Amino acid sequence: GNSVTQMEGPVTLSEEAFLTINCTYTATGYPSLFWYVQYPGEGLQLLLKATKADDKGSNKGFEATYRKETTSFHLEKGSVQVSDSAVYFCALSVNTGNQFYFGTGTSLTVIP
Amino acid sequence: DAGVTQSPTHLIKTRGQHVTLRCSPISGHKSVSWYQQVLGQGPQFIFQYYEKEERGRGNFPDRFSARQFPNYSSELNVNALLLGDSALYLCASSSGRPWDNQPQHFGDGTRLSIL
Numbered sequence: 001g002n003s004v005t006q007m008e009g010p011v012t013l014s015e016e017a018f019l020t021i022n023c024t025y026t027a028t029g030y031p032s033l034f035w036y037v038q039y040p041g042e043g044l045q046l047l048l049k050a051t052k053a054d055d056k057g058s059n060k061g062f063e064a065t066y067r068k069e070t071t072s073f074h075l076e077k078g079s080v081q082v083s084d085s086a087v088y089f090c091a092l093s094v095n096t097g098n099q100f101y102f103g104t105g106t107s108l109t110v111i112p
Numbered sequence: 113d114a115g116v117t118q119s120p121t122h123l124i125k126t127r128g129q130h131v132t133l134r135c136s137p138i139s140g141h142k143s144v145s146w147y148q149q150v151l152g153q154g155p156q157f158i159f160q161y162y163e164k165e166e167r168g169r170g171n172f173p174d175r176f177s178a179r180q181f182p183n184y185s186s187e188l189n190v191n192a193l194l195l196g197d198s199a200l201y202l203c204a205s206s207s208g209r210p211w212d213n214q215p216q217h218f219g220d221g222t223r224l225s226i227l
Contacts, residue, residue: 004154032213043116043202043218044155051213089154093213099145099168100204100216102154 006103021075023090031092033073038087116219133188133222137205144186147202198226
């Protein structure tokens with residue numbers, strides 16, 4: 001079947017620290033991979049995406065590389081800011097296109 | 113341009129009642145999906161509609177139903193509400209056809225509380 005597994009949170013980092021949030025997946029067919037971010041009281045916002053193996057998605061200093069050999073799509077940022085505090089969701093969509101499969105989310109708090 | 117809009121933003125109901133949630137997609141988007149997000153969890157897929165037809169259904173009971181209108185807006189209906197239906201209900205729209213794997217764009221959700 002299709003599923004996404006994210007690292008457990010919560011994660012607390014100091015400002016300017018390096019961030020990694022692990023995400024692995026299982027999929028029937030060839031998935032597209034996404035990271036979404038959810039700020040308190042808001043819906044989900046697309047952060048970045050990758051649609052084929054070895055693609056690197058990037059946005060706002062965040063990056064993730066589609067690794068087919070390890071079925072992973074880890075999120076990274078070199079220097080986090082307080083404004084990055086949010087919940088991050090890894091997700092996949094397969095080419096049947098009926099739905100997105102989300103991980104359970106990883107809560108990130110960045111302290112000054 | 114307006115994003116995905118949902119109404120109402122908050123709703124309080126009692127067990128056994130029914131509820132209707134509404135969603136307007138981004139202009140030009142013909143695909144609408146509904147998700148349930150329980151506190152502390154990721155969104156769980158409920159329905160997808162494209163061109164006014166149901167294209168996918170998640171593992172939810174028949175108490176949940178939805179429809180899409182000619183202007184591509186959508187309603188989610190839940191009957192015989194249970195305490196476990198308390199959640200944030202998210203609507204998402206996407207461009208293209210469902211199998212194009214386009215990103216989904218989410219509204220801010222409707223917070224449903226069952227007493």
